[in-house]
Amino acid sequence: MWRDEAATWQVARRSTADIWHLLDQVDAVHGLYYLLMHALFSCFGPGTTTLRLPSVLAVAVAAGCVTVIGARLAGNPAGMGAGLALGLLPAVQFHLQEGRPYALVMAGTAVSTLLLVVLLERPASWWWAAYGVTVLLCGLLNWLALLVLVAHAVTLCWTRAGRGTWVRWASASGAAVAGTAPLILFSRHQSEQISWIPPLTWHMLIGPAILLAIGTLGAVLDRPLPGRPSLASVALPLLAVPLLALTGISLIKPLFLDRYVLFGQLGLTLLIGTALGRAIAATAPRFPRTARLILPLALLSALGALLPYSLAKRAPESRVDDVLSAADRVHHLKHPGDAVLFIPAARRDTALVSPDAFVGLRDIALAETPLASGTLKGVEAEPSRIRTAIRRSDRILLVTDAPGVAKRDSARRDKAKRATLRRYFRAVADETVRGRRVTVYERLPAPVRGAAPRSCPADQGAGSSGADRSR
Template identity: 45%
Template sequence: MDPLDPVRTLPADARRTSVAPTEVRRGSGPGRTLPQAVPAVAALTLGLWGIDRHNSMWRDESVSYQVAHRSLGDLWGLLGNIDAVHGLYYLLMHAVFGLWDGGLVALRLPSTLATALAAAGVAAIGARLAGRRAGTLAGLVFALLPMTQHYAQEGRSYALVTAAVTWATYFLVRAMSASRARWWTAYALTLALACWLHEFAVFALVAHGLTLCRLRVPRQVWRRWGVAALSAGLSLLPLVAVSAGQADEQLTWLTRPSPSQWLQYAAIAVTGILLRQFLVRGPAAAQRGGARELTALALPLLVVPAGLLMTLSYVRPWYVDRYVLYGMAGLALLVGAALSRAVGQRHRLPPVLQALTVCVAATAAVAVLLPWALLIRSPESRKDDVVAVTHAVQRTAHHGDGVLFMPGRRREWLLSYPQVLHRLDDLALAESPAASRTLQGTELPADEIRRRILAQHRIIALSDPAGQPLDPFPREEVKRRTLGAYFEECGRTRVHGARITVYVRRGHCTQ
């Protein structure tokens, strides 16, 4: 037996009754790739379904779109100033648009393909540890999760990070059970890729370390894992050095985790723990094809990254659930293995009850998942809709009207559609985003903004919906005060996540 085989890490009483994982896992012919192919095709199909989201795009995706369309020189200048954490993703999207400028489809297609790749990775892990049926079911569960479907159609890096972490986890599983250095090399390289796509992928290393602790692996495995983890970490140092200086400006919008977020986390963690207990309980647990190994891997991946990031957010507010999206791979592995066990025990029920159970379960799944699937593919699933804002401005504005973004960061609503923005006079803009090496450009001093507002007769103001907190900065205050003192509202259009208000000089509204 290979000295690094994870079976050796199981307790002595479990080893005596276990089926060697290599006997369960290996096969030949088409059946060997079936666990990966079926979930990948399912994830790809779901990702392509309604990929344009009714021709909508929200502001974070707009950042990806307009930044990726900058020249390489402008893009490099931006990353030295802000948003270096997404630098590799922006470079990738720059290459994608260079090959095919396919609008919203091109923007989201890399995430869709990455989600299919991640689903195949989840299936590969499940099949390796608990058999093909468990792998196939785990991959399908991952593809069907609402959160997975949400980010499969998101023009950001999170699906790509998830794919990289998932396959790094698969390479770890292979490396623990084989003496070949290639698996450790693949693990280190893939995890480094995940961290370069987003730094918070590094929390997967902590989850993997806990997995090794729970499996009580030999010292040789610890040494090799330590070298691989250190290599991935050292490769990340240049990105950390640059992005650390940008964090204060870039993450000011984040707050500490709310009680509802902690409740959601607790619910997911408890679900994972209950699934683990279901899988490993009973004297025959070791005969169920790697249940202990699978739970030792999946549960830390599910709970550790999110828990660590939420805890650290009490020191520096950094937590957003999408930053640790890859934890959903752990949940899918646990659910898939539990479903596989339930299917394996169906012979205990009469045929009529078997059929009834399948029908009820399928109906319940459709009833729960279909509304989520439809919502995810609608503009309302995101905070705002840049396309709707642009169309509303096109209908409302006259050529040469002044435009104010309140706050200035909402300039993003029009940056992806310069043909609309260029028709208007941006009253607060000092330097364009490209010239200033920023995301939304820089604005003039408050006194100059006031002077330029007073020189206008008609102004289009783009602002957040009512009830949102107002920025207290002098530039924003002078916009509000000057409009209120010298202009009157002469029309308002509400679109999802935004307001477009027409202001004219007092006494000149012709509505």
């Protein structure tokens, strides 16, 4: 369980009232998802299966939807190829197995796109209502999912939809946007929590450019069925518009994370299915037996080529850190009555997810618990009080990030913790496990207290030297 899943875990285990209290302070954009996971934890009990199974089922729903879309617009081979390919896409493999809302957004987008395809052929009022509700739910899970409406507008232009279709689509879309608007406006006050996202650079666009090139090739190969919209008119906007829109937004405010537009992968998989369908259709007249082998051989080849990646993404080392492993090290290194510190304070998630591992330890920097403060990491005391609490302790466990993950200390409280430990304590144990670090400090003997500050291995990676910064 890594840090993002740890947030889901600890919030979902709070009461509904406590979740609302939290959302007033932070993470309002994930409010619906947290409430959903709270309901599932209440029904089935907290566990990693309950945490992650919704994402797995969501990708299964998305795969079923793209299969139906591909079959309706480009034939059964294209639909089957698209549905089977979805689970092989690297980005989808990463997110289908973790407890975060992005796979659910992709499933909702797939359902809304299927509804749009059906409505282009057979308009029905209640289906337009279902379309609007589905888009609204996607927006409440992640309001950037509303970019799918821009993609669908491009599809309507491409297919030259009639005036009545445009009016009904605009009504359903307007209702979805209006329902999401309060969340968008409120979450702007919490924009500080995404301040860590780096500015957009050209090398961040290499991957998206490759995906767009592959998708464009699939669109060129598309051959619409008689009386049906072309698959390219649905799939290419779904792939390209969210990526390009997020890129444009990120030029103004750094916001470029591929998981925010994971649902665009639906367009890519549909275009891959189109290419497979065209290959089968071109081969079938002269080599019917060979044509039947194209789809299974292509998918088996892709599976074989991606197998090392797939296995790597299912290993604990695939995430930036591991909350549970760090808690296990604390459990083995602690002594009764020890104090514990966290740098940064967000690493307190280790204790929140595995409280049993911290039984007997004193969190000497904490002034107000996460539950009482309505936050994810609690409220810590002023630096002067933290210094005093550290100097009154004889043995302290420090939970922080591993050197390859750690960022330079920026908060005054964290600088005070590090400086006081360096001056009055020495590291007697130091263990790094999967992106997290647990260091045991013991007080220096009294005669040595007036000596110059000593460095120790635990200070490496704190960003205090030029070598550390370059690393």
